[in-house]
Amino acid sequence: MYGQSLVISEVRLTPVLVADPPLLNTQGVHQPYTPRLIIEVVTEGGVTGVGETYGDGKYLELARPFAAGLVGRAVSDLNGLFTLADDVAVNAARVDAAVDVGGLRGVQTADKLRLSVVSGFEVACLDALGKALGLPVHALLGGKVRDAVEYSAYLFYKRAEHPAGTVSEPDDGWGAALDPAGIVAQARLFTERHGFTSFKLKGGVFPPDEEIAAVRALAEAFPGAPLRLDPNGAWSVETSLKVAGEIGDVLEYLEDPALGTPAMAEVAAGASVPLATNMCVTTFEEIPEAFAGDAVQVVLSDHHYWGGLRRTRELAAVCRTFGVAVSMHSNTHLGISLAAMTHVAATVPDLRHACDSHYPWQSEDVLTERTRFVDGRVAVTDTPGLGVELDRDKLAALHARWLDDGFRALRERDDAAAMRVTDPRWVAPAAPRW
Numbered sequence: 001m002y003g004q005s006l007v008i009s010e011v012r013l014t015p016v017l018v019a020d021p022p023l024l025n026t027q028g029v030h031q032p033y034t035p036r037l038i039i040e041v042v043t044e045g046g047v048t049g050v051g052e053t054y055g056d057g058k059y060l061e062l063a064r065p066f067a068a069g070l071v072g073r074a075v076s077d078l079n080g081l082f083t084l085a086d087d088v089a090v091n092a093a094r095v096d097a098a099v100d101v102g103g104l105r106g107v108q109t110a111d112k113l114r115l116s117v118v119s120g121f122e123v124a125c126l127d128a129l130g131k132a133l134g135l136p137v138h139a140l141l142g143g144k145v146r147d148a149v150e151y152s153a154y155l156f157y158k159r160a161e162h163p164a165g166t167v168s169e170p171d172d173g174w175g176a177a178l179d180p181a182g183i184v185a186q187a188r189l190f191t192e193r194h195g196f197t198s199f200k201l202k203g204g205v206f207p208p209d210e211e212i213a214a215v216r217a218l219a220e221a222f223p224g225a226p227l228r229l230d231p232n233g234a235w236s237v238e239t240s241l242k243v244a245g246e247i248g249d250v251l252e253y254l255e256d257p258a259l260g261t262p263a264m265a266e267v268a269a270g271a272s273v274p275l276a277t278n279m280c281v282t283t284f285e286e287i288p289e290a291f292a293g294d295a296v297q298v299v300l301s302d303h304h305y306w307g308g309l310r311r312t313r314e315l316a317a318v319c320r321t322f323g324v325a326v327s328m329h330s331n332t333h334l335g336i337s338l339a340a341m342t343h344v345a346a347t348v349p350d351l352r353h354a355c356d357s358h359y360p361w362q363s364e365d366v367l368t369e370r371t372r373f374v375d376g377r378v379a380v381t382d383t384p385g386l387g388v389e390l391d392r393d394k395l396a397a398l399h400a401r402w403l404d405d406g407f408r409a410l411r412e413r414d415d416a417a418a419m420r421v422t423d424p425r426w427v428a429p430a431a432p433r434w
């Protein structure tokens with residue numbers, strides 16, 4: 001295989017809209033469809049590598065010029081991706097350093113926007129390189145240190161269905177989960193379907209006492225199971241400390257109880273439960289303040305916005321140096337990203353917490369085969385590249401849905417807009433909400 005040209009001759013960008021259930025968070029509710037971008041790089045040697053990243057307009061507008069600059073470069077030139085990205089201009093109107101600008105995923109700096117695009121291309125290049133060399137992606141990252149990666153069940157408060165007339169797919173089969181009993185029932189479904197043994201509840205939806213009751217109900221139903229609660233910064237320091245005091249005994253960690261590093265540091269100083277984040281530490285620039293202030297004990301990396309799989313390993317090394325744990329955040333994603341997450345997670349030696357994944361909520365994918373969780377784990381494949389295969393018909397169908405979204409109502413994820421369909425007065429609440 002090796003000896004063939006690794007030079008990129010073509011890059012294909014395919015935005016898609018993927019079905020998403022009515023999952024609730026502090027901003028609102030998920031829309032019926034959510035945007036993702038599928039990236040393909042094709043080498044002169046005839047190998048195609050695939051990657052995936054966020055698909056909203058702010059990412060697409062960067063991915064297009066980036067893709068044009070990639071042609072003629074080698075898929076092995078991974079460091080070059082970052083220099084190429086430096087030349088992609090970011091619209092100043094998109095840039096905002098407020099930690100809650102995007103609502104749920106921290107700051108939106110120009111660099112983070114660029115990295116969120118680079119990551120999809122890096123994964124596609126690694127996939128192509130691995131296929132050309134006959135090596136799995138984890139081998140290109142130094143080799144796996146485990147044969148399977150553990151994920152946690154990602155529990156959401158959830159409506160039974162999207163508002164009438166907004167979806168054409170059949171009922172998603174999960175039902176509603178709007179109280180402790182509903183959350184426990186959902187957790188049982190997760191264990192039956194996928195064998196998960198740790199659980200994360202997306203909070204910030206109902207007043208804290210109701211979410212405390214849901215966590216207590218989970219602890220009773222699954223004694224000893226690692227539990228987490230993540231209100232996405234919806235609580236004040238005082239409320240965070242109250243919740244930590246009440247359920248800290250059953251929590252593995254509390255995720256982003258309060259918004260921003262100073263508030264997290266105050267909570268951390270007064271709570272005995274570790275704090276995790278995918279909101280106040282989402283870039284390397286945010287690390288010094290957070291670590292110096294002991295604001296977080298677990299950083300939840302998201303390879304999409306940290307700049308890819310090799311940057312994720314760099315983050316893990318920095319965290320290790322400072323005695324901070326690392327695990328993985330997830331947003332709505334497809335099987336390409338699940339494969340990418342699994343390869344990199346397989347190479348991080350000190351991964352002590354099960355990673356997050358939204359994947360069980362996605363009934364659709366662009367792959368020929370869905371990735372399976374067995375006992376809550378995804379097996380690390382030794383197949384060259386990522387070990388996944390694109391299903392062109394499925395890709396075309398999800399792209400057609402994106403094209404059909406003539407009013408562009410769904411091409412930008414907007415959980416508050418989805419909430420307004422049933423509650424016209426809804427505005428995303430200011431933090432702290434409680």
Ligand SMILES: O=C([O-])[C@@H](O)[C@@H](O)[C@H](O)[C@@H](O)C(=O)[O-]
Pocket residue numbers: 023024025104105202230232278329330331332
């Ligand atoms: O999809 C959601 O509703 C989540 O709240 C997501 O957007 C978050 O980014 C994420 O899962 C988290 O852990 O904060």
Ligand SMILES: [Mg+2]
Pocket residue numbers: 230232255256277278279329
């Ligand atoms: Mg989170």
